[in-house]
Amino acid sequence: MRNISQDVIASTPIMLFSPHEQRQIAARLKAQLTEIERLPQRLLAQAFKTQGVGDESAFD
Known part of the structure; x- marks a missing residue:
């Protein structure tokens, strides 16, 4: 494998987003x-709702 020279790296253009765009992306x-962090809670709630867990009407 060949090494890449510093000249090649230094001359390679790198696209940078404006600070405004960076804030939007962030x-x-x-x-x-x-x-994503709330997903497990939603999945558990949905699973319990589907199974009738915690719903006293499921025992009627």
Whole structure:
């Protein structure tokens, strides 16, 4: 495997988002992470609701 020279690395363009775009991206990622973190709770709630657990009418 050949090494990449510093000149090649230094001359490679790297796309950077503006600070405004970075904040928008961070906000979207934070919102998505919040949804992911809440998912197990929702799945458990849905499973218990489907099974009638905690619903006294299931015993009628």
